Amino acid sequence: MTTTNRDKKHSWDARRIAVAAMALLMAGLMIIPLVADIVVYGHATDVTREDLSAMRDDIDALREQKDNLATQQAEAEATLADLAEQENSAVERLNALEDQIGLLSDQINTTQEIIDEYDVMIEQTQTDLAEAQANLDSYTELFLERVRSMEEQGTVSYWEILFQSASFSDLLDRFSFVNDVMTYDNDVIDNLSAAREAVETLEVQLESEQSAQQEAMTELESERDELEDAALEQEAVVAEILANQDLYAAQIEELSTQQEALVGEISEAEQELAAQEAAVALEEQRQREEAERAAEEARRQQELLEQQQQQEQEQQEQENQNPAENEPEEPSEPETPAEEPEEPAEEPDSEPEEPAEEPDPEPEEPSGGSSSGSATGSAIISYAAQFVGNPYVWGGNSLTNGIDCSGYVHQVLLHFGISSPRQSAAFRSFGRSVSVSDMQVGDIVCYSGHVGFYAGNGQLLSALGKNYGITYCSVNYKPILAVRRAW
Numbered sequence: 001m002t003t004t005n006r007d008k009k010h011s012w013d014a015r016r017i018a019v020a021a022m023a024l025l026m027a028g029l030m031i032i033p034l035v036a037d038i039v040v041y042g043h044a045t046d047v048t049r050e051d052l053s054a055m056r057d058d059i060d061a062l063r064e065q066k067d068n069l070a071t072q073q074a075e076a077e078a079t080l081a082d083l084a085e086q087e088n089s090a091v092e093r094l095n096a097l098e099d100q101i102g103l104l105s106d107q108i109n110t111t112q113e114i115i116d117e118y119d120v121m122i123e124q125t126q127t128d129l130a131e132a133q134a135n136l137d138s139y140t141e142l143f144l145e146r147v148r149s150m151e152e153q154g155t156v157s158y159w160e161i162l163f164q165s166a167s168f169s170d171l172l173d174r175f176s177f178v179n180d181v182m183t184y185d186n187d188v189i190d191n192l193s194a195a196r197e198a199v200e201t202l203e204v205q206l207e208s209e210q211s212a213q214q215e216a217m218t219e220l221e222s223e224r225d226e227l228e229d230a231a232l233e234q235e236a237v238v239a240e241i242l243a244n245q246d247l248y249a250a251q252i253e254e255l256s257t258q259q260e261a262l263v264g265e266i267s268e269a270e271q272e273l274a275a276q277e278a279a280v281a282l283e284e285q286r287q288r289e290e291a292e293r294a295a296e297e298a299r300r301q302q303e304l305l306e307q308q309q310q311q312e313q314e315q316q317e318q319e320n321q322n323p324a325e326n327e328p329e330e331p332s333e334p335e336t337p338a339e340e341p342e343e344p345a346e347e348p349d350s351e352p353e354e355p356a357e358e359p360d361p362e363p364e365e366p367s368g369g370s371s372s373g374s375a376t377g378s379a380i381i382s383y384a385a386q387f388v389g390n391p392y393v394w395g396g397n398s399l400t401n402g403i404d405c406s407g408y409v410h411q412v413l414l415h416f417g418i419s420s421p422r423q424s425a426a427f428r429s430f431g432r433s434v435s436v437s438d439m440q441v442g443d444i445v446c447y448s449g450h451v452g453f454y455a456g457n458g459q460l461l462s463a464l465g466k467n468y469g470i471t472y473c474s475v476n477y478k479p480i481l482a483v484r485r486a487w
Contacts, residue, residue, distance in 0.1 A: 048280075049280065051276070052273065052276060052277055052280060055269065055272070055273045055276065056273065058269060059266060059269045059270060059273060062262055062265055062266045062269065063266060065262060066259055066262040066263065066266065069255050069258050069259045069262065070259060072255055073252055073255040073256065073259070076248050076251050076252045076255065077252060079248055080245060080248040080249065080252065083241050083244050083245050083248065084245065086241050087238065087241045087242065087245065090234060090237050090238045090241060091238060093234055094231065094234040094235060094238060097227060097230055097231045097234060098231060100227055101224070101227045101228065101231060104220070104223055104224055104227060105224070107220065108220045108224060111216050111217070111220050114216065115213050115216065115217060118209050118210075118212070118213040119213075121209055122206060122209050122210060122213075125202055125205055125206045125209065126206060128198075128202050129199060129202040129203060129206060132195055132198040132199045132202055133199050135191070135195040135198075136192070136195035136196055136198075136199050138195075139188060139191045139192040139195050140192060142188050142192075143188050143189065143192050274478065274479050275479070277478070278447075278448055278478045278479060281478065282448065282449055285465060288466075289394065289466070292466070375413075375416035375417075375418060375442075375486075375487040376442065376487055377440050377441040377442020377443065377487060378441055378442060379416070379442070380412060380413070380416065380441075380442040380453060380487060381441050381442050381453060381455050381456070381461060383412060383415055383416075384408075384412045384453055384461055385455070385461060387399045387400065387408075387470050388461070388470050388471060388472070389469060389470060389471070390402070390403070390469055390470045391466075391469045391470075392404060392405075392463045392464065392465055392466050392468065392469045392470070393466075394466070395407075397411065399411050399412075403463055403470075404463055405424060405450050405451050405452060405462050405463045405464070406421070406422055406423055406424040406426075406427065406451055407422065407463070408452070408462060408463040408470060409427065409444060409451050409452065409453065409462075410422050412453070413486055416487070418486050418487070420486065424446065424447075424449060424450055424451040425446075427444055427446050427451045427482075427484060428446045428481060428482040428484070429484075430444070430484050430486065431444065431484040431485050431486040432484065432485045432486075433482065433483070433484060433485075434483040434484065434485050435483065436480055436483055438483075439454050439475075439483050440454070440485075441454060441455065441456040442454065442485075442487055443483050443484065443485050444483070444484045444485070444486060445460055445475060445480060445482075445483055446480070446481050446482040446483070446484065447478055447479065447480060447481055448478070448479070448481060450462065450464075450478075452464075454475055454483070455472060458474060458475055458476070459472045459473070459474065459475060460472065460473050460474065460475040460477070
C-alpha cells in the first residue's frame with residue numbers, strides 16, 4: 001500500500017471514529033434530557049399514595065363525625081317533640097286544674113252563703129233555746145213553789161178533803177177544787193217536762209248545725225289548698241318543660257350549624273382529594289410514558305450504535321482482506337447513521353399537538369364501514385365500539401394499529417363528516433355545551449388530559465392508555481371538566 005493510500009485510509013478511519021463519537025455524543029445528549037425529565041417529574045408533586053390514603057381516612061372520619069351529629073340531632077328533635085307533647089299535656093292539665101279551682105271557688109262561695117244561713121239559723125236556735133231555757137226556769141220555779149207549799153201545809157190526802165165535805169154541794173165544790181189542783185199540778189209537771197225537752201232538742205240542733213258548718217268549711221278549705229298546690233306544681237312543670245325546649249332548640253341549631261360546616265369541609269376535602277388523585281394518576285402515567293420513551297430511545301440509540309459498529313467492523317474486515325480494492329478513490333464524506341424517526345412533539349397532558357401541515361389520514365374502517373354524513377349519539381357509539389381492544393399509541397392516528405384519546409375522538413367524528421380538534425383540551429370548547437345531568441350517549445366527555453365518548457350506563461368509551469388500549473371504564477373515574485355535543 002502506497003503512502004498516499006495509507007494516509008487516505010488513516011484519514012478515513014479517523015473520520016469513522018469521529019462520526020461514531022459524534023453519534024455517541026448525540027445519543028447521550030438526547031437521553032440526558034429524558035432522564036432529567038423523569039427525575040423532575042418524579043418530584044413534580046409532593047403528594048404520595050400514602051398521603052391520598054390519609055386524606056381518604058380524614059374524609060371518612062369527617063363523614064363519621066357528620067353521621068354522629070345527625071344521630072344526635074335526630075335524638076334531640078325526638079326529645080323536643082316529646083317535650084312539646086308533654087307541654088301540651090301539662091298545659092291542658094293546668095287549664096283543667098284552673099277550671100276546677102274556679103268551680104271550687106264558686107262552690108266555696110255557695111257554701112259560704114249556706115254557712116251564713118247556718119249563722120242565722122244558729123242565732124235563731126240560740127234565741128229559741130234562751131226562751132225555752134227561761135220557760136224551763138219559770139216552770140221549775142213554779143214546780144218548786146208548789147212543792148214547798150205542800151211541804152209547809154203537810155201531806156194532805158185528796159180523799160180526806162173530799163170526806164170532810166159537809167154536804168153534797170160542798171163535796172162537789174171540794175171535788176172540783178181537788179180536780180183543779182191536780183190539773184194544775186199536772187200542767188206544771190207537763191210544762192216543765194216539755195220545756196226541758198225543748199231545751200235539749202234545741203241544744204242538739206244547735207250543736208249539729210255548728211258541726212255541719214265547721215265540717216263544710218274544713219272540707220272546702222282543704223280541697224282549695226290541694227288544688228292550688230297542684231296548680232303551682234303544674235306551673236313549675238310547664239316552666240321546666242319550656243326551659244328544656246329552649247335548651248334542646250339551641251342544641252339542635254348548634255348541631256345543624258356543625259353539620260353544615262362539616263359538609264363544607266367534606267366537600268372541600270373530596271375536591272382536594274379528587275384533584276390530588278388526578279394529579280398523582282397523571283404524574284404516574286407521565287412517568288411511565290417518559291420511562292418507556294427513555295428506554296425506547298436508549299434501546300434505539302443502542303441498536304444504531306451496534307449497527308454502526310457492525311458496519312464499521314465489516315468494512316474494516318473487508319479492507320483488511322482486500323486493501324487495494326476497498327480503498328476509496330476520493331476521500332468522500334462518511335455515511336451518516338440512518339435518519340431517526342421524529343418523535344411527536346410533547347405537549348401538556350401527554351397528548352400530541354394538532355398537526356400543523358399534514359392533513360389527517362383517512363380513518364380506517366372495518367369491513368363494510370362507510371361514512372354516513374349524518375350522526376346520532378347511538379350511531380357514533382356503534383361505530384366507535386368496533387375498535388374496542390385496539391392499541392393505544394401516543395400521537396397515533398390509526399383506529400386499528402394505534403391511536404391516542406384525542407385522535408380516537410377526532411377520527412370517529414371524522415367518519416361522520418364532523419371536523420374536530422386534535423388535542424384533548426380543545427374539545428372543551430368544541431360543539432355545544434351539555435350539563436353532566438343531561439349527558440347522552442355519543443356526547444364528548446372532557447377531563448384533565450383526557451377525552452372520550454359517553455357510552456351510556458355510566459360508561460366511558462375512549463383510548464384510555466398504553467396499558468388499556470381502546471376500552472370502557474367508569475365515566476366518573478376522575479372529575480369531569482366539560483360535556484360537549486357534536487351531533
